[in-house]
Amino acid sequence: MPECRTEDRKTRVRQVLERRQKDLRLVLANIHDPHNVSAILRSCDAFGINEVDLFYTDTAFPNLGAKSSASARKWVARRRHTDAQTMVADLRARGFQLLSTGFSERARPLTRWDLTRPTAIVLGNEHRGVSSELEALVPDQIFIPMMGMVQSLNVSVAAAVILYEAFRQREAAGMYAVPSFSAAELEALERDWCAR
Secondary structure (H helix, E strand, O other): OOOOOOHHHHHHHHHHHHHOEOOEEEEEEOOOOHHHHHHHHHHHHHOOEOEEEEEOOOOOOOOOOHHHHHHHHOOOEEEEEOOHHHHHHHHHHOOOEEEEEOOOOOOEEHHHOOOOOOEEEEEOEOOOEOOHHHHHHOOOEEEOOOOOOOOOOOHHHHHHHHHHHHHHHHHHOOOOOOOOOOHHHHHHHHHHHHOO
């Protein structure tokens, strides 16, 4: 059984894992720029996201250089999907509310959503946004209120803003103070992390 190299390392790993949010995740949908994907993974780690979903159908998953993203991709699990209906059905079956980013008349400001609920948020491609296929399956949309002339953010910046709002709501509700994983799950994760 792998052990952490030092007690300090083991303590740090346990502290981080106890704050990981099992029921908050992002779905990266055909995001092609490796710098954007790396930045999103760094934000996920920073805000305690344990796993992201990768939905890549018309864009290849980018080759993430070891230097730019190794620190984050090492700590954020990734689940790959190629079928939208199966992915959405699986997330809904596990109790997730699904939201996508967008600007349709259905979109509501980010701060009006209850992100303390189990939530998966779909982030679309840098140029095309969320595909019509995914939009049909995930009709609830969020947008980030903006006060300037430009009405959109880079996808990695948008991810960070969305995750910060989820963090703010969950921190206020005390969710980071109570582990979302069971004791057995924490032990398994700790063994895995110590082996990295």
